[in-house]
Amino acid sequence: MFSLESQPQAYTEKHEKMLEKHSSIVVEMVKNLSSKKFEQLGKGNVGEVMSAGKSHKVCLKFVSPETVSEDVLANSLKREADLQDKIHSLNIEGVKVPKPYWTMSMESEEGKIIQVFAMETINGASIHDVFNNEGVDLPDNFNLQEFISKLSNFVREINERNIYHKDLHYGNVMVDFETGDPVVIDFGKATETFASENPYRDQVLPNGEVRYQRDETWVREIGENLGAYLTNKKK
Numbered sequence: 164m165f166s167l168e169s170q171p172q173a174y175t176e177k178h179e180k181m182l183e184k185h186s187s188i189v190v191e192m193v194k195n196l197s198s199k200k201f202e203q204l205g206k207g208n209v210g211e212v213m214s215a216g217k218s219h220k221v222c223l224k225f226v227s228p229e230t231v232s233e234d235v236l237a238n239s240l241k242r243e244a245d246l247q248d249k250i251h252s253l254n255i256e257g258v259k260v261p262k263p264y265w266t267m268s269m270e271s272e273e274g275k276i277i278q279v280f281a282m283e284t285i286n287g288a289s290i291h292d293v294f295n296n297e298g299v300d301l302p303d304n305f306n307l308q309e310f311i312s313k314l315s316n317f318v319r320e321i322n323e324r325n326i327y328h329k330d331l332h333y334g335n336v337m338v339d340f341e342t343g344d345p346v347v348i349d350f351g352k353a354t355e356t357f358a359s360e361n362p363y364r365d366q367v368l369p370n371g372e373v374r375y376q377r378d379e380t381w382v383r384e385i386g387e388n389l390g391a392y393l394t395n396k397k398k
């Protein structure tokens with residue numbers, strides 16, 4: 164029913180075993196993606212993130228490239244996972260990046276490609292969900308100044324290594340419920356580009372629409388809006 168489009172790849176030997184174990188879950192999930200059978204952790208413009216089991220330790224991001232418009236899809240899920248692996252390994256102080264476990268790509272009988280990426284589940288919420296979802300809030304130990312300074316440092320560190328996230332919107336920055344620290348997710352539009360080559364060169368489209376906002380601009384905006392959110396809450 165599903166055949167492998169390319170060899171699955173695990174990031175460590177330990178995760179190879181995990182990949183074997185997960186293969187049947189993945190097929191089951193693909194068949195039931197829109198049903199309520201599996202818990203959805205979130206959905207963006209590109210993919211859908213599902214919990215891989217009751218323990219909530221592993222989650223799976225699914226992308227069907229054909230169903231995503233070209234202006235939204237930048238990296239293949241494999242490329243996204245490779246960049247996430249690289250940034251995760253930098254171990255930048257104060258900011259978490261979900262640990263990548265494995266990726267695979269499948270083709271259905273009808274020839275539909277489905278890419279899957281397994282990673283660590285974050286116990287937290289995106290800033291978007293904090294702002295928009297009732298019952299989702301910042302943890303008690305949340306410190307705005309520390310949060311923004313950590314996020315700002317993270318952006319500086321990756322940019323210094325010629326990596327640009329390029330899509331640090333409110334849905335791609337999460338707050339860890341335990342530590343109150345930022346978590347950066349979704350490297351689907353990230354690039355490795357020398358600053359001299361202008362990593363944001365696609366910033367303004369011919370129709371004038373702004374597509375890529377600078378990483379540090381996102382951080383400043385997130386800081387301002389979190390500040391306003393906290394002030395409103397006190398009232």
Ligand SMILES: Nc1ncnc2c1ncn2[C@@H]1O[C@H](COP(=O)(O)OP(=O)(O)OP(=O)(O)O)[C@@H](O)[C@H]1O
Pocket residue numbers: 204205206207208209210211212222224261282283284285286288289292330334335348349351
């Ligand atoms: N590792 C994770 N742990 C917990 N929740 C996650 C994780 N990864 C993603 N999510 C949730 O799923 C949502 C969608 O994931 P993601 O941002 O990767 O999808 P996307 O379609 O690429 O997004 P975009 O619209 O930014 O392109 C996130 O906003 C977040 O709420």
Ligand SMILES: [Mg+2]
Pocket residue numbers: 207208334335349
């Ligand atoms: Mg996203």
